[in-house]
Amino acid sequence: DIQMTQSPSSLSASIGDRVTITCQASQDSKNYLNWYQQKPGKAPKLLIYDASNLEAGVPSRFSGSGSGTDFTFTISSLQPEDIATYYCQRYDNSFRLSFGGGTKVEIK
Amino acid sequence: QVQLVESGGGVVQPGGSLRLSCAASGFTFSHYAMHWVRQAPGKGLEWVAVVWSDGNDKYYADSVKGRFTISRDNSKNMLYLQMISLRADDTALYYCARGYILTPNNWGQGTLVIVSS
Numbered sequence: 425d426i427q428m429t430q431s432p433s434s435l436s437a438s439i440g441d442r443v444t445i446t447c448q449a450s451q452d453s454k455n456y457l458n459w460y461q462q463k464p465g466k467a468p469k470l471l472i473y474d475a476s477n478l479e480a481g482v483p484s485r486f487s488g489s490g491s492g493t494d495f496t497f498t499i500s501s502l503q504p505e506d507i508a509t510y511y512c513q514r515y516d517n518s519f520r521l522s523f524g525g526g527t528k529v530e531i532k
Numbered sequence: 533q534v535q536l537v538e539s540g541g542g543v544v545q546p547g548g549s550l551r552l553s554c555a556a557s558g559f560t561f562s563h564y565a566m567h568w569v570r571q572a573p574g575k576g577l578e579w580v581a582v583v584w585s586d587g588n589d590k591y592y593a594d595s596v597k598g599r600f601t602i603s604r605d606n607s608k609n610m611l612y613l614q615m616i617s618l619r620a621d622d623t624a625l626y627y628c629a630r631g632y633i634l635t636p637n638n639w640g641q642g643t644l645v646i647v648s649s
Contacts, residue, residue, distance in 0.1 A: 458635050460577075467627055467639035468569075468577065479637070511577055515634035519591040521567070521579035 426451045430512050430524030436532040443499040445527045447512035452492050456515045459488050459497045462526075463508045471510075472497065499529075507531060534558045534638040536628050541643030548618050552643055554611035554628030562586075562606040565631035568613050570624035571642075578624070581613065582631060596622075618647045 427450040437443050447457065459472040470479045472488035475495060485500045499506055512524040540552040554566070568580040581592045581602040590602050601614040611628050623646050629636035 456634070462577075467641055468636075469639070470635065470637045473632070473635050473637070513577070513579075513636075519582065519589075519634065520593065521569075521582070521634060521636075523577040523579065526576045 426453070426514065426516065426522060428512055428514055428522050428524040430527055432527060433525060434528040434530065436530045437502050438532045439502055439504060441502045441532075443502050443506075443529060445497040445510055445512075447490075447495045447497070447514075447524050449493045449495075449514055453495075453514045453516065455491045457488075457490065457495045458513045458515075459486075460511045460513060461506075461508045462511065468511065502529070502531075504531065534630060536630065536638065536640030538626060538628050538640045538643035541626065541645045543646045543648060544618055545649050546619060546647055548647070549614070549616045550618065550645060552613040552615070552626055552628075552645070554613075554640060556609045556611065556628075556630070559630065561604075561609040565633050566602075566604060566611045567629045567631050567636045568600075568602060568611075569627045569629055569636060569639075570622075570645075571627070572621070572624045575624075580626070582634070583611070615645070618645075620647050623647045 429448045455475040457475045460468040462468040476488045509526045509528045535557045537555045567582045583590045583602045599617045603612045625642040627642045630638040
């Protein structure tokens with residue numbers, strides 16, 4: 425199975441800070457990589473699809489980049505409402521999905 | 533708007549069975565792949581299964597293969613997950629999600645399954 429290593433597992437940042445989360449795949453994942461936000465007690469919400477495409481209605485401070493095995497998710501200026509856990513998720517030609525372990529983002 | 537409402541969760545003994553349902557509305561159900569994704573208490577997300585829009589192709593996580601069956605009824609806008617031989621580590625909140633093929637892009641609020649004696 426292809427493993428997704430997401431880091432860090434948690435981070436603390438100040439309002440307005442730039443926040444970066446990485447996800448590394450054990451095999452080439454092309455651009456088959458999505459990012460989700462999950463707030464406490466809520467269902468996950470798709471933010472970025474196919475590595476770098478912003479889902480409709482998602483603020484532009486969220487962005488994604490990367491291809492192959494290394495991917496990055498960035499919040500350009502952290503806002504109070506961004507407190508959540510973020511997950512990467514890959515898919516592949518075997519029609520299976522896998523999620524990273526998650527990154528919990530807190531306010532410093 | 534897209535609405536997905538899961539039901540059927542509950543407490544079941546190890547080795548038991550349960551059938552989850554997901555009622556879909558607000559979109560043309562038969563045009564979309566549908567997923568089940570679960571989340572154990574305090575843990576991360578784990579993909580469970582996907583069924584193609586026509587119901588003919590289904591794929592499963594290794595952890596549930598042979599025990600869980602995903603199905604759909606496009607005439608009723610319903611998604612199902614039949615679970616047998618349940619184990620304690622199947623305890624989780626089960627979400628159904630509409631998929632843009634292999635990208636779950638709309639999620640329900642989940643139904644809780646607890647496997648315990």
